[in-house]
Amino acid sequence: xxxxxxxxxxxxxxxxHIILDDVGPxxxxxxxxxxxxxxxxxxxxxxxxxxxxxxxxxxxGIVDDDVVERSNLQRQVIHRDADVGRPKAESxxxxxxxxxxxxxxxxxxxxxxxxEARNLVADYDVVVDCTDNFPTRYMLNDACQIEGVPLCxxxxxxxxxxxxxxxxxxxxxxxxxxxxxxxGTVPDCAxxxxxxxxxxxxxxLQATEAVKxxxxxxxxxxxxxxxxxxxxxxxxxxxxxxNPDCPVCGDDGIDDLAGVDYDGGCGVASD
Amino acid sequence: MxxxxxxxxxxxxxxxxxxxxxxxxxxxxxxxEALLAAKPALRDRALNEDGELRGDVNLLxxxxxxxxxxxxxxxxxLALFPxxxxx
Numbered sequence: 001x002x003x004x005x006x007x008x009x010x011x012x013x014x015x016x017h018i019i020l021d022d023v024g025p026x027x028x029x030x031x032x033x034x035x036x037x038x039x040x041x042x043x044x045x046x047x048x049x050x051x052x053x054x055x056x057x058x059x060x061g062i063v064d065d066d067v068v069e070r071s072n073l074q075r076q077v078i079h080r081d082a083d084v085g086r087p088k089a090e091s092x093x094x095x096x097x098x099x100x101x102x103x104x105x106x107x108x109x110x111x112x113x114x115x116e117a118r119n120l121v122a123d124y125d126v127v128v129d130c131t132d133n134f135p136t137r138y139m140l141n142d143a144c145q146i147e148g149v150p151l152c153x154x155x156x157x158x159x160x161x162x163x164x165x166x167x168x169x170x171x172x173x174x175x176x177x178x179x180x181x182x183x184g185t186v187p188d189c190a191x192x193x194x195x196x197x198x199x200x201x202x203x204x205l206q207a208t209e210a211v212k213x214x215x216x217x218x219x220x221x222x223x224x225x226x227x228x229x230x231x232x233x234x235x236x237x238x239x240x241x242x243n244p245d246c247p248v249c250g251d252d253g254i255d256d257l258a259g260v261d262y263d264g265g266c267g268v269a270s271d
Numbered sequence: 272m273x274x275x276x277x278x279x280x281x282x283x284x285x286x287x288x289x290x291x292x293x294x295x296x297x298x299x300x301x302x303x304e305a306l307l308a309a310k311p312a313l314r315d316r317a318l319n320e321d322g323e324l325r326g327d328v329n330l331l332x333x334x335x336x337x338x339x340x341x342x343x344x345x346x347x348x349l350a351l352f353p354x355x356x357x358x
Contacts, residue, residue: 044358132358157278157355177354179326189357238334
């Protein structure tokens, strides 16, 4: 029986998972043996890191190149006042260590470069996109599609969120949004403001999807985009299809990232 | 039919939902033109220099991707949304 590999403390810590028929000791063991790469330890990354660590996802990669600022603390709930000025990756790593000693954290204090993206995502079972910029979002999509790693996407704007899950069989983010907005046209949270609790809701949905992917449980948001509007407290789901001409997941899709201009609109060079 | 607008498109229009009336044999393109006539401030955000929908603006009819020449009928719900990137 695989539950013999859970020690007494773990049986206690994860008991509310273990008594769930659809998770059980096997599911918990799967989480403990599983791995997730969380890209961005800000508003979305905070709840994702909290819940994946609490759930016992055994290996968490956390990537962020920023330091904690006081203006982050209104929503980035894993960082504390005393963390202002510290790298977010380091603060997040400490948060996880304090929460759950079962978790191995790989904190990476940098922005992912195109040259390393494929190898990095391939080292994890699932990737969670908690970034704040289009170049990294498109890069994660492209790398995960090529390497066959599921990607749980979430993005926010003021009072609204968009959530979907990009599976290896597609459709991918480029099927949904073929072109990135021109750099500078879509303002960021620092410019527009954001309701502090918004990334909490959206990140929790991403974490839900990541846990489901790891457990192989239920129906993910593959091929569906979920809109969340905090003002109306409304959720709306729209389907989207794989684009056969998609430059990444289409029939003649790319198999490396070398020809993609991530700094200039994320376009894929045609051969 | 009704348009639903998301994120900065709703801000450009000043409304999140806009009802438009078009002829019986109208297309999605006609409904878009009616929207932009009602909310002229949205035009520059939604269309490129060639008057086509920008690549980063998505259009759905009743939750499905459609071309501008698809037909529309009273009661259809049309949506325009951009990707957002905040994290």
